[in-house]
Amino acid sequence: MNNAFFSEEHQLFRESLRDFLQKEVVPHLDKWEESGTIERFIWSKMGEMGYFGLTYPEKYGGLELDTFYTVIFLEELQRINSGGFAAAMWAHAYLAMTHLNAEGSEKIKEQYLAPSITGEKIGCLCITEPFGGSDVAGMRSTALLEGDHYVLNGSKTFITNGVYSDYLVVAAKTDPEKGNKGMSIFVVDRNTEGISATKLNKLGWRASDTGEIAFSDVKIPVSNLMGEENKGFQYIMQHFALERLIMGVNAHARAEYALEYTLDYMAERKAFGKTLDRFQALRHDVAEMSSEVEVIKTFNYNVAKSLDQGEYVVKEASMSKLMATKIADEVIYKCLQMLGGYGYMEDYPLARMFRDSRLGPIGGGTSEILKEIIAKMVIDKKEYKPAAK
Template identity: 65%
Template structure:
């Protein structure tokens, strides 16, 4: 098949990233999975290699590359068998830094974005709340303006990098009576007085830190407002397209990794005098799974291409996450079965893969929420338009 999306430069980048991950990350994965804490030095190494600056302009030490570099970055992170490590990296660059790239002024970019590109600061996104979940408009965290500061009170939950990070891209109500029209975005220092973090004990993504954050009269300088006051809901909705596409790409990549591993295992494992990849029941099931993976992969690439050209891919990105995460869970469940008893042993990759993959249909908007969004687009003919300001 002729590659319509990746150039020679893309392929060289992929090989460089693969080599870096094998040398600098893979030897430490088991330790980070066990401790739930990623060595701070690896963030600086990612920064030195330019891996955090793929979507950032050169003016702030970035590389300003096309979205297929991001696709490669996401895919290769899924192939080292630590969903938690991958999440910490992509949540930093594609959740927190996305808002800085789009909304921050020059001073904010120098203070937060450039250090993020270099790996000197770690960011997290604070939108989800204990009582709100996917209902962003129902958030209860407030930011009341007093003179030259905002006083923030409330809480956030399921925040990747929320324990060990340096700053929070925070959504809060600046007008409590305006519903979704009263939300604003801020950049808040994680160590600000009144901020506390409780680490959550997760089923998977063990290497990453996930926090419940509490804010007790936290003072945020007015200069830390991102974009315009009360415009936050629109910013969040626009960022969701990238987040959902990111999670769709993650899903097809981990499914492909699982299939590659299972194929290798099946070619070497013998039963009744022949390799188990010669049994029709297993061969045909694997073909079905591979076909499902490839369909999602090609759809995701096509959606990346549309986004790269400036299209507002709300529908396509939502479909990407909905279908790809469901597919990945099914692929990994079956690949575990292909390994038999070894699939259930922690020394083999499928056990961790199955736990890490399960968050796919939950995080970034549950599958149930995504179906309702798609129903509004497809059935009700609702149009989501890109912000013009």
């Protein structure tokens, strides 16, 4: 079935990436999970292999490949069982860098996008605020124009790569009286005076640095404005579809990996004289879970195909994230149960996966918010349109 989406070249890429991750990343994961810090050398290696530039223009060092290379990138990152490492990589490549590529000037692309593709510079996207959560329009951070620079004040929270990144893509209101129509996007150097970051202690995703960031009279050159002033909200909405699809793909991939691991365990583990995969109740649970994962995976592939063809998939991507993260949580919960006491042990992969998966229905827009967005489109016939070029 997957032959409809993946070519032989895609499969060769998957094998190469899987081999790279096993050799270069997996030996370090436990250390990074413990320390909460991903060492810089791996960013450079990822960049050297071209993994950050899969979809970006050749002009800046990218490969200009189709969306299914990104799908493979996301799926394989989930198979090494560190939601934090995976998040750090895709938040850099598909949150921060997406804005650089779409809204950044030529100068910004040369200064930030090109070294992001090589792994020389790490980026983060700063939208969520302590008092805003999923309410992007309600953000309080301001960037007010004073002469040849903007002065940024405010705070952001739950920012992946928020502590150790080299630059920040920041959303702030340049005309607060206009509400969401007065929001703009900037790129800001980490070493700019007035920026401070605090590392947050999380339930899962422990390898990634998630930060709360404060901006106090931070001076941003006018040239660091990305796109048009006061169009920031449109830009953010434009790219949310990609973020939601990313989290949907992540979810089906980790659920699939959890099932694979659990099936191997069940084939070896014996109880009452037979292996666990011979018990009808467990077999039927596996049948149901496998069906759910296969359905959401195929849906995600179809959404990815539509996105690759330039379609605006905000409804479908929202459905992807809503359903895939829900199914992944349920599947991983049941898989952990099937391992019994061993599932609760940190020496087995399900414990970490269980913790990491729980962020799925929360990050990038909670399931509750997504339900209302989908309801508006399905019931109220609301149409979300892409930002005007």
